[in-house]
Amino acid sequence: MTSAKARAAGAAVLIAMACGRSVPSQPVAPTVGPPxxxxxxxxxPATGLPGGEVDDGLMMLQVFHSPELRVRGISVVFGNSRLDxxxxxxxxxxxxxxxxxxxxxxxAASADELGVATDAVRALAAALAEAPMTVLAVGxxxxxxxxxxxxxxxxxxIDRVVVVAGRRVGQSFRTGASSNLPxxxxxxxLDPAAMQVLLDAEVPLELAPWEVSSHVWLHSRDLEDLxxxxxxxxxxxxxxxxxxxxxxxxxxxxxxxxFDTLAAGWVSHPQRIESVEVGIWIEERExxxxxxxxxxxxxxxxxxxDLRRATYTYLPDPGFAELLKERLAGR
Numbered sequence: 001m002t003s004a005k006a007r008a009a010g011a012a013v014l015i016a017m018a019c020g021r022s023v024p025s026q027p028v029a030p031t032v033g034p035p036x037x038x039x040x041x042x043x044x045p046a047t048g049l050p051g052g053e054v055d056d057g058l059m060m061l062q063v064f065h066s067p068e069l070r071v072r073g074i075s076v077v078f079g080n081s082r083l084d085x086x087x088x089x090x091x092x093x094x095x096x097x098x099x100x101x102x103x104x105x106x107x108a109a110s111a112d113e114l115g116v117a118t119d120a121v122r123a124l125a126a127a128l129a130e131a132p133m134t135v136l137a138v139g140x141x142x143x144x145x146x147x148x149x150x151x152x153x154x155x156x157x158i159d160r161v162v163v164v165a166g167r168r169v170g171q172s173f174r175t176g177a178s179s180n181l182p183x184x185x186x187x188x189x190l191d192p193a194a195m196q197v198l199l200d201a202e203v204p205l206e207l208a209p210w211e212v213s214s215h216v217w218l219h220s221r222d223l224e225d226l227x228x229x230x231x232x233x234x235x236x237x238x239x240x241x242x243x244x245x246x247x248x249x250x251x252x253x254x255x256x257x258x259f260d261t262l263a264a265g266w267v268s269h270p271q272r273i274e275s276v277e278v279g280i281w282i283e284e285r286e287x288x289x290x291x292x293x294x295x296x297x298x299x300x301x302x303x304x305x306d307l308r309r310a311t312y313t314y315l316p317d318p319g320f321a322e323l324l325k326e327r328l329a330g331r
Contacts (some may be wrong), residue, residue, distance in 0.1 A: 044079025044139030075120035079139035145194030208263035217254035229329035279304025
């Protein structure tokens with residue numbers, strides 16, 4: 001019976017087509033992707049300052065142009081710039097390229113303000129009370145450490161904190177064959193105590209360290225390519241000129257690693273970045289920049305199963321730089 005009905009239906013369609021009548025189309029279910037990841041950006045931007053590091057500003061633009069992410073709020077911390085400079089830069093970038101209705105909140109001006117209830121901490125607490133979210137902490141984690149100290153009841157509302165910090169045991173942060181001093185683990189070293197707060201509270205941590213960003217480069221030719229793509233691309237090219245010149249003069253390379261953008265890329269496209277589960281801890285060792293001195297290190301080891309665990313990202317796929325350019329340009 002079913003076969004006969006099917007033949008009859010097919011014949012009816014053929015007759016209708018032969019007579020020039022339209023055939024009603026069958027409804028097609030819309031394709032529904034996963035909902036965007038809810039994110040909070042905690043940044044220390046210096047984009048636009050003479051010789052200022054640009055990666056926070058690039059990361060903000062990247063996130064604003066990523067449909068996989070939904071920005072819940074933005075806070076600013078000291079780091080690459082003074083707090084008063086950083087908050088102005090963050091507000092300018094957000095006002096020009098960000099979603100409407102978001103006003104970056106001012107946070108800690110130094111590591112001495114760990115545990116202080118700043119506007120940033122109050123805004124973070126209000127957002128977490130409303131709904132859980134991922135925190136992209138791409139500067140010193142002072143604001144996040146303050147939140148955890150002042151509002152331990154909200155720790156379970158933090159889906160994860162993605163930080164730009166950490167290294168494998170014995171790893172040195174060097175660019176190419178440069179004979180210069182190794183780079184600092186800058187964000188961590190500006191406030192190790194805040195990171196210890198996150199470790200002690202067992203906040204879920206995912207690291208986008210120097211290692212993963214060292215594989216991605218933006219060269220002068222990439223900036224010129226961006227300049228011709230869009231208004232946002234031209235803004236990126238202009239903003240990066242002095243930073244690129246600084247890398248040329250200090251490191252002898254015609255390009256730079258866009259550090260913080262790998263943290264956002266990990267959240268928006270985790271399938272394009274390799275990672276490993278690691279044990280994580282803080283330990284004081286000899287300073288790799290000042291022989292005879294000692295300093296704390298944020299260390300990871302996949303074999304240390306006796307320690308609290310974190311996710312450590314280390315290798316993006318070869319197409320990540322092009323994906324990043326597309327997002328920066330807003331296409």
